[in-house]
Amino acid sequence: MIERMRWSSCVLAACAVLVAGCGNDTPTAPTETTETTVAEPTTQEAFAGTLPVGGVKFYSFTTAENGTINVTLTDVGGEYVPATVMISLALGQPSGTDCSQNQSVTTAAGTTAQITGTYAPDVYCVRVADIGNLFAPASFSVTVAYP
Amino acid sequence: MRRSLFLLVPLALVVACGDQIPTSPNEATTTSLSVVFEGRLEVGGSAFYSFTVQESGSLTATLSSVSLVGRYEALNLPLRIGVGVPRGESCTITQTAEVYPSLTRQFSAVLEPGIRCIAVTDTGLLPGAAIFSIRFVHS
Numbered sequence: 001m002i003e004r005m006r007w008s009s010c011v012l013a014a015c016a017v018l019v020a021g022c023g024n025d026t027p028t029a030p031t032e033t034t035e036t037t038v039a040e041p042t043t044q045e046a047f048a049g050t051l052p053v054g055g056v057k058f059y060s061f062t063t064a065e066n067g068t069i070n071v072t073l074t075d076v077g078g079e080y081v082p083a084t085v086m087i088s089l090a091l092g093q094p095s096g097t098d099c100s101q102n103q104s105v106t107t108a109a110g111t112t113a114q115i116t117g118t119y120a121p122d123v124y125c126v127r128v129a130d131i132g133n134l135f136a137p138a139s140f141s142v143t144v145a146y147p
Numbered sequence: 148m149r150r151s152l153f154l155l156v157p158l159a160l161v162v163a164c165g166d167q168i169p170t171s172p173n174e175a176t177t178t179s180l181s182v183v184f185e186g187r188l189e190v191g192g193s194a195f196y197s198f199t200v201q202e203s204g205s206l207t208a209t210l211s212s213v214s215l216v217g218r219y220e221a222l223n224l225p226l227r228i229g230v231g232v233p234r235g236e237s238c239t240i241t242q243t244a245e246v247y248p249s250l251t252r253q254f255s256a257v258l259e260p261g262i263r264c265i266a267v268t269d270t271g272l273l274p275g276a277a278i279f280s281i282r283f284v285h286s
Contacts, residue, residue, distance in 0.1 A: 094197030
């Protein structure tokens with residue numbers, strides 16, 4: 001009888017160990033690291049035009065490799081338009097009849113990039129829009145630098 | 148004999164602990180896009196619509212209607228439809244066709260994955276600003 005109890009205990013213990021070992025085989029992400037090169041901007045384009053009151057304008061471009069995109073609103077002006085006026089400046093991707101916004105700022109013109117970011121090679125767009133500050137159409141200049 | 152049975156239980160558990168290799172889902176994944184692109188076309192102007200192609204496939208387009216702004220009568224004038232890639236303030240066209248409004252598809256193109264655009268342009272025959280409607284499908 002005692003021997004039988006021992007056997008039973010052993011079998012139960014073995015089962016417990018095996019069931020515990022039957023845990024989720026959830027795959028884990030590989031630990032190897034892949035280095036992604038971040039290229040510096042090598043191409044610069046100018047996007048200039050006239051922004052109507054309450055209007056939106058955007059400009060599309062294609063980046064060739066993963067790297068930094070810099071967007072600078074360099075100038076806003078025109079009759080009845082103060083040089084310090086704030087407008088919306090955004091970086092995104094063309095979608096429908098507009099440019100979706102991944103990053104956006106409300107900014108006045110300046111000499112340093114108001115938007116900067118690292119992006120994979122693809123088609124992107126810069127977008128300027130009046131946020132209600134314009135009382136007359138404004139001329140604007142944007143430079144975009146990308147790899 | 149009973150001992151053998153006791154030994155069989157852990158063995159069965161070991162067998163049950165087989166590889167849990169994930170299998171790929173067998174549901175068919177199709178990415179289809181169907182859009183109605185409507186807008187205003189100025190004399191000599193163009194308009195475009197951007198969209199993302201997930202998988203290589205064919206696009207078909209139908210210029211279903213054109214009418215002058217403020218008028219209900221349909222215009223039977225051709226417009227130029229094209230597909231390409233958004234570039235600058237427009238759509239850089241890689242394939243184009245001149246089509247008349249119709250309820251049957253008039254344009255088709257094969258598109259690779261990426262951000263693409265479809266554009267409509269006045270061929271020089273519009274007598275005034277017009278409202279257009281284009282239905283396109285990518286599958």
